[in-house]
Amino acid sequence: MAIKLPIYMDHHATTPVDPRVVETMLPYFDEKFGNAASRNHAFGWAAEEAVENARGQIALLINATPKEIIFTSGATESNNLAIKGVAWMYREKGNHIITQVTEHKAVLDTCKHLEKEGCEVTYLPVEKDGRISLDDLRRAITPKTILISIMYANNEIGVIQPIEEIGKIAKEKGVFFHSDGVQAIGKIPVDVQRDNIDLLSLTAHKLYGPKGVGALYVRRRNPRVQLAALIDGGGHERGMRSGTLNVPGIVGFGKACELCRLEMPEESERLRGLRDRLKDNLFSELDELYINGSVVHRLPHNLNCSFAFVEGESLLMGINDVAVSSGSACTSATLEPSYVLKALGVGEDLAHTSIRFGLGRFNTAEEVDYVTNRVVETVRRLRDLSPLYEMAKEGVDLSKMNWKVS
């Protein structure tokens, strides 16, 4: 089969909407366009029924009950609602929040915002493999702690945190546990009961659903979590999130979750196979290649590695028919290399050379092989061009050089 270019391998950023999801959504744009809050006519009833069906499909994927699913505009809003909602609701109880350094900015910036309001936030460090230490977590909990917010899996390095153990600690200490689950849900089994998660952020567009729709799981029993709302209005979503529901988006989100639930066992194994094929092929062809983060505790579709002596943006420029992303400063808005890699203790020199591959549902083995070849050929070409590779091969210790920074 001929390969269609460009090839998309950046599924941690977003995913295409599955055609089966698109098909399910279509009637809800024109035929069944009703407002789910319209209680007195058939248009409203049809929309409400579709929303409740989707709520059930989403709940089933994470072993929750439908009433515990609150629809939002996406995971950034869900993270804001979970963290600010708890901080504001339980102000009397305490003002201490525990999170960790490799969280998504939607969590880190929300915590920073709360610090300005008088909250105290502990940012746990991560070990070299990208996971937090449970001892650090235990030590950080104080009588003032009201929330622990630790992501399920990281968006850059795909490293999975010890969620079940964190959940146990949180439950034991009577502290709410929020997890940003966007990268993990639909890819690996996430179970809010097994993991003792009280709040879980989800988004549709990372699991082959549409953009602009997300959800927050809010536990109703053992313990019941109450949230202060961010948005006031008509009292939709049990008063936690007012605003007319995005019915077509929600329908698509539900269908996408159903497909993930049914296909996950097979799909995750297939993607793991493709990812390992990519990794093994790259390692057999290239030297000075380093994987960032734990190899074992990692999402099956993620590979993040540093191609030493080749700057990330120049590598992306050379493989311009392949969509991947880099932790290089040159590709970020801040001109700083990835804060996630820095937190793992990856040197800035290697952070500049990192590439993130995110495989997805529609990638094939042929595409993986094509990408491998393009990467290998470009890395070789750029290493021939790299004074650092030349020096390293001559035996110069680059870390001992006295670099003059202009």
Add this chain to the structure above:
Amino acid sequence: MAYSDKVIDHYNHPRNVGSLPKNDPSVGTGLVGAPECGDVMKLQMKINPESQVIEEAKFKTFGCGSAIASSSLATEWVKGKTVEEALSIKNTDIVRELSLPPVKIHCSVLAEDAIKAAIGDWKKKQGIESPATERAAIHN
């Protein structure tokens, strides 16, 4: 972010890639930047001690496409010029030629630094003292 055609051309067909013998007294080597900053340029020139004409120039660069293009262009421009002429190349000339966006101006600065550093190294080998003003210009 889109690259200019000239940047893409230099990236795809870099001119004068390679190394010259760094212990040759007629070869000046400039190594500027730092791996932690994501840019390192090595620029070498073989300079005729009599005529002070740059007979050969080679580069190797670790950096983004604009850094590669800036150094590739620098080798093209210095070849055939006298040392004095080469020292008059300004980073703004490189910015203009390659249509570099503001976030990539540091790449052109690095290329100018590399030219000055290579000539400085050659002068040192030749026992020619660089005037103080010129040295100051290296660290802008």
